[in-house]
Amino acid sequence: MHQPYYEDLVTGEHILPWVRLHALKDYYGMVALVDEFPSIRLTFNLVPSLLVQLEAFAANRARDRALDLSLKPAADLSPDETFFIIQHFFHAQRQRMIEAHPRYAELLAERGSASTPSEARAAARRFSTDDLRDLQVWHKLAWLDPFYQDRDTRVRALVGKGRGFSEADKQLLRTIELELLNAVLPAYRAAAARGQIEIATSPFYHPILPLVCDSDVYKRTHPESPMPRHRFVHPEDAREQLTRASALHERLFGRRPVGLWPSEGSVSNAMVPLVAEAGFEWMATDELVLARTAGMVFTRDGQGHLDQPERLYQPYVVSAAGGRVACVFRDHALSDLIGFTYAGWHSDRAAEDFVGRLVEGGRRYAARGGRGEPLISIVLDGENAWEHYEGGGRPFLRALYQRLSNHAELRTVTMGEACRGAQAELAGIFPGSWIDANFYIWIGHHDDRRAWSQLAEARDALTAPGHADPSALERAREEVLIAEGSDWFWWYGDDHSSDHDAEFDDLFRRHLRNVYRLLQKPVPDELFTTNISAAAPPPAATAPTGLVHPALDGEETSYFEWLGAGRFDVRDTPGAMHQTDRRAPHLTSIQFGFDRERLYLRLDGERPMRELLALGHEVSLIFLKPAGVRFSIRQTDGQNRTSGVPAHAAGSILELAIPVSALGPVSAVSLFVAVHDAHGTELERHPPNRPIEADVPDPAFEARQWSA
Template sequence: MAKVRLAFLWHMHQPLYRAPETGEFLLPWVRLHATRAYYDMAWMLERHPAIRCTVNFTPVLMEQLEAYARGEARDRFLDLSRKRARELLPEERQAVLRSFFMIDWETVVKPMPRYWELLQKRGRDVRYLDLARVASGFSEAELADLQVLFNLGWFGFGAVEDDPGLAALRAKGRGYTEADLDYVLAAQRRVVGEIAPRWRALSERGQVELSSTPYYHPILPLVCDTDSARRALPHLPLPPRFAWPEDARWHVREAIASHERHFGARPAGMWPAEGSVSPEALELLASEGVRWAATDEGVLLHSLPEGTPRPRALYRPWRVQAGARELPMLFRDRGLSDLIGFSYQRTGAAEAAADFTSHLAAIGEAWEDDGQPGPATVGVFLDGENPWEHFQGSGRDFLEALYRRLESSPDLATATLTEATAGAPGPVIPRIHSGSWIEASYRIWMGHEEDRRAWTALGRAREALARVEAAPAPSVTREAIALAHRHLYAAEGSDWYWWYGDDFHTELAVEFDGLFRSYVIAACQLIGAPLPIEALEPIKRAELPAGAEAQPLREPTLLITPTIDGRETTYFEWQGGGVYRPGQARGSMFGGAQAFEALRYGFDLGHLYLRLDPVESPQRATEACSAVRVELLATGVQAQVDFTPACDGVERPGRRDGAPLGRAAFARVMELALPFAELGLAPGERVALALHVLRGGVELERLPRAGYVTLTVPDQDFERIHWRV
């Protein structure tokens, strides 16, 4: 009997990109992800029939895939691709150069010499380019190659393996003809049309369970009642109350109907958008016949008595009270899920697969040693599309190695979510915590002033629609009211609020903001209602430069000499030091910190001091990582010093090339000291700093996530220069 039952849930989702005024799709990501992840993931499972899993397709994604498959959808990127290079107008040439490098440069552009050559010619940072001048220097042949390479580069391994014509075009590399471009675009449409039938076949043969999400991917608890955000964050400022549970029910019912249309059967379960749950949301799901739901371990631990052991709570299904009913649930192992989503892309495929299965084996052994009944049930739920852009070969080698190891191990078995939640034992969780898979709260979608302006605009429009429904004017038709509802349902989707605020960055923030406001405005225009003032001007503030992610929240202003004991010895010992907290440089996915949430740093004249604050507890941090590597770069200096995190308060030396250097202690926090002289760093020298959190040979996280924190080795004048009242 297997010791571990692994339940994968791969989540496939894209927001609605169709502009309500024109029907044009503003962004191409549905079409392009179809040629990679949606096709590749099915292709790989077809070759590994022993792997059982759940794949979650959102209805709004399926709606758009269907439009592309029928040839009814067009997007701006597709229009630019179809137009012959010789016919491109000057502004269209600029648009091609701006947009057709929106793909991972390391894994796609650099391995294709011609693509890399064209990127170097254009320049890396489009913000600082005179695109009109640059575009005038591109020949028709170069633009034609770029049109092909962008669309061809988005194809994953499955489609290229199945289509010798695509493989030949990859090998050709340059000098593409108009016939080559036509072939690539025709292959795109063919692949898009195969997505739903391919997944339906995997479902019908019993290998894959297909699940769904409320229709437009809303944060269901907030649609039920935005005041529920204060359960996790009592002091969170809120917009005027938005409480439309009937809208939430529409999202659930329509999702079930859409799933049945596309896949031939009702979904047994649902992944609520962003794992967002509340007592009201679960009651709604259960009342509509949903038979299981899932979310993150943080929600589980907040729903159980304080001090409940994490392993004993996490690695089993639960029954949760959902109004008068009970709803089976499984909860996500955050660390294992994030390893695939964020860490393994930088690790060799065989090593990553071995690391993952070793964690599963350790969970199984611990579960058995604890005397728990049956196998440990491990939920690994993550984005099924975005990670593969950042893996070499779109993740083919990793998935192949992982599935082979899972198939060959007698101690590991895979299961669907229906299988994993079947027969969930008691006791019943009486009240689920109101939160999501990010921070066990709804802060991402409600925590910033921009979020609240968007919710206010949506609320004004929704109230206006309710008034019109109650007393419709003769000029407002039933069809107009129905379409206005549809626009506002789309505006309730979570994706708009994801990009508001400063947690995440995208080059396309203006487009997302414009789409959200266009749905609100279009709904009001249909019913003759006043337009919300919040929707009449951009809600999204100007984006910070891409490099700003690596800037500290506070730079050092005083010399400090903290005691290296792993404790906050006094309140003042780190006052005057610098602080860095990671932002989210990768926009479309959230990678929660696994071990440490903040880096504090400072110095006296002899030493650099670092402090790492754990995300949850010191014990959890040491479970997550086995080493902390300090990387320091300066003119003539490239140093890496490794420290072992052990939360016992004992001072230990670091190691540089095997020799002792520096010292560290970890009790409540991890404190480190590194001598400038032994590192070869002189006063006045500029130093770039990064910390790498490792488990074995796998990098779990990096502080900062991109770039380096920079500092200057202090001299005797440091405090005089930085003195202030």
């Protein structure tokens, strides 16, 4: 569980409210639920940048604008404050958190889309004082943990009242809010003390440690990529982020952590000795990093069961640069079932399916000659998945924990327990993250590189502090450490976006401006200008115009089978070949479309696609929507091996079919197509600027596309 550091250290304001709101729901509820299942063992990763902010909010020392305006008497709100509330008090999952409460849904309908500032101001004028007060309450009430919504009589009374709230109701809700905020850390402390959970940590401000150690590590997977104008090489900062994280956990929980989730599962050889020196005994990352390290590919059968469990389902010891640390690699597919797929299933069916997959994985491990007990590592986001589940995920987790509690073939363990006695050795580790085993998201886009350049220059300014006194120098260094966090770079570029991109961009540059001001140095003009590219690139591809029904044979069987497909032509993309000495891309076009049950893709290349695969190349589909989903195809021993793709055919062209059900409850998809060489180096990614995007056809799709 993590949040970036939202506080502006100069003004003391927390720019976004997510620490406080998630603490009201998932941070407390996830650990409170464990009390009901005493035989379950879990590992929670709590990031220090989250914990110090949580402490401040619990002590009523931290403020954010949404909190202040939620407490202000509705009759006293100014037009600008009302405008802010109308814009920002509906940031909640619509189906589970807004539409589940009739009055909250009514207020959203009253606001309308409000997609422009003028529309939002017009909507604000429609809200009465009573409407605004109800919105102030529901904005917070909808985030309260299901435990409180079900069991606390005060909360049940507020939910039952539904509308017509008073200022006294708002004050009561604030009392409940502070109670919940103050319950979070003691709940984790108690669960750890009784041995039911292990608390792991991440580097203090959640930086990508391999990039902090040396930003040029990115060249391992993207050797032809442009780089920031200044190389960032500060392993001493990486060391400090680790040691401070360990010290904070000792203060809060009474013991130093032995486990580390490197931010975003990001690992490299350079960070291994730093992790070991800081006293950590284990770390974790993704299965694709292990595959790249071992020079292999993990494949799955048509039911999604792993073909090589004896390689993945065991802990390893990584030795690199004089350091040694145990490492586990998560089962990507099983973790993503919880993160992205099961939210649309009935809780009992989802739990039964998941447990069945664990049992099958263990049996396959034994059948393949695995030594000792298999270790299946499930690692996923601890906060963002649950708002898409019924009941905040509690029915599913209860169903899952109940089945795991007394299972004849399964036993839950903490990561620390799992890593004791690890014997399999790895001489080094491939540099990458849990997202596609590389660092593209954080340094691959022009906006990322601009931000890294600014960070490097601000970091250099610390070495010549000028007239700054020691206190100011210490505060300036803190600002740099905060700016090293991963989240600022996550929201740059075309791979992720939210309603708060501008706030993240502003806060990143604000931290760096503070560095120069504290050092009494001129602030570079560049830090007053957004890093977000001025104009969004044009759509990457033409959209599908009809349903498609291709025969999966790797050949163009008929002109008509792909007639209604969307299309992206690689050679026609402006800017795709900006380097004159760069080789021609392997792919020449991508076509995509749907029938009623499947997403189809057709890839054409500059040579027959069966030959491309025979050379050892891997073709990957990297989804941004649904996030984290990835399918790949590689040829091994003369046979095509897939990671998750149920049906495909490689001949002159490569044709793939993916059941829409495998993507979870989505109404649209967005994805990139990438080609890697035999060593895992990404050779190309298409489209280059923004993903292919397509709506999943609804029943009226064909009628809308019809023309005479």
